[in-house]
Amino acid sequence: MxxxxxxxxxxxxxxxxxxxxxxxxxxxxxxxxxxxxxxxxxxxxxxxxxxxxxxxxxxxxxxxxxxxxxxxxxxxxxxxxxxxxxxxxxxxxxxxxxxxxxxxxxxxxxxxxxxxxxxxDPAAAAKKAETGLAVITVPENRWDRVDIKTVGLLPNVLARQQARSVGAQEAWFVDPDGTVKEGASTNVWIVTRDSRLVTRPADHGILRGITRATVIDVAAKLGLEVEERAFSVAEAKQAREAFITAATMVVMPVVTIDGTPVANGHPGSVALSLRHAFFDIAEKIKA
Structure with missing residues (x-):
């Protein structure tokens, strides 16, 4: 057809x-x-x-x-x-x-x-979640209004291609002070050693991800604490878990950052629990 x-x-x-x-x-x-x-x-x-x-x-x-x-x-x-x-x-x-x-x-x-x-293919996505993704970091070089979801995505395209050229699947934009902004097409999260979910505030400098907003709802349902604050690349590399969110992949674990394993280098239980609970909590309109 x-x-x-x-x-x-x-x-x-x-x-x-x-x-x-x-x-x-x-x-x-x-x-x-x-x-x-x-x-x-x-x-x-x-x-x-x-x-x-x-x-x-x-x-x-x-x-x-x-x-x-x-x-x-x-x-x-x-x-x-x-x-x-x-x-x-x-x-x-x-x-x-x-x-x-x-x-x-x-x-x-x-x-x-x-x-x-x-x-x-949901099965292919689930298989990818079982192994997790590799990400690289790149300097922030986009315009100031990334909160608007425009079709002007050339810096994002180049960042994603840079990731692909070294065998990674996503690139994270990083501010000059070393704090993580967001991915080329994703929002970024970490899980701290004391099990708090951390993601950058969506008031400026990142897109207000819809999946990000729903994941905050999912976390509340699961009794997980969410802290909206900036975090550094160094903190992300030392985190218990890292993951990214987007409508194209829902919740996807990150297992390496610039070649450094996150924790044991395998998907974490928090990211997978959010992924498994997402559909039941998200709004659903019959197509």
Whole structure:
């Protein structure tokens, strides 16, 4: 069965899906996006994702391409047409198509919307969680507004490629003072020796991860204490556990940082317990 995409009002084959060459997302990275996990036939944390989409659009002064309720229907329809039971649904909104000029186009230019969905293998993800991931650290070199989920991700792309080139799976951005910001596409956590979960505050300098927010809910349900504060690379290397969170991988243990094993170099029980409890506690909307 061919994949189906939604592009500006039409459901079309993914292979034929295209946007105009003067779409401002292509020309200027003038757009935002969201990615929702699809698990067991449900779209996970849709409300929080659309709330964050609303904030991103507002910060960039981009109008909604349609009503929120209509967008929910499109997302569910794309998931349904692609028969995705487990996977991801991706949506992207740009300022639209207009002659190339740095300033905003004239009023009346309609924002552009693309929605796609793809399947994933839960068994493969579970197997990866059993072994954990390797990460490297890289200097922070992104713009100051990483709290907006824009499609301008070139530093993230280069960081992830740097990780891949040395056999790691993620890169963590690090401030000049040695504190960890976030991953190229993930939020970062450690577990201290006295079993407290630590993650950087989401008030500035990192993206307000939706999975991050839900993991805080999961931790509360499991009776785990969460402390939102900065931590250094050195503290992370000495932690009881480290893990990353994102809609694309939920909770994934980290077993080495810059080649240094975290604890015994194996996934920890706290990360795995959060991963196992996540679906039952997260919001679920039938696709």
């Amino acid at each position: 061919p994949r189906i995409a939604y592009v500006n009002g039409r459901y079309i084959r993914h292979a034929q899906a295209a946007v105009h060459i003067e779409d401002r997302g292509y020309q200027f990275a003038d757009g935002v996006y969201e990615v929702c996990e699809v698990a067991r036939g449900y779209i996970v944390d849709m409300t929080r994702h659309l709330d964050r989409l609303n904030r991103s659009l507002s910060e960039l002064q981009i109008a909604w391409p349609m009503t929120r309720s209509a967008l929910q229907l499109v997302m569910r329809e794309v998931v349904r047409r692609n028969r995705v039971i487990n996977g991801l649904v991706y949506l992207q909104v740009t300022r639209g198509v207009a002659p190339r000029d740095h300033a905003f186009p004239a009023p009346g230019v309609k924002p552009a919307l693309v929605v796609t969905a793809k399947r994933s």
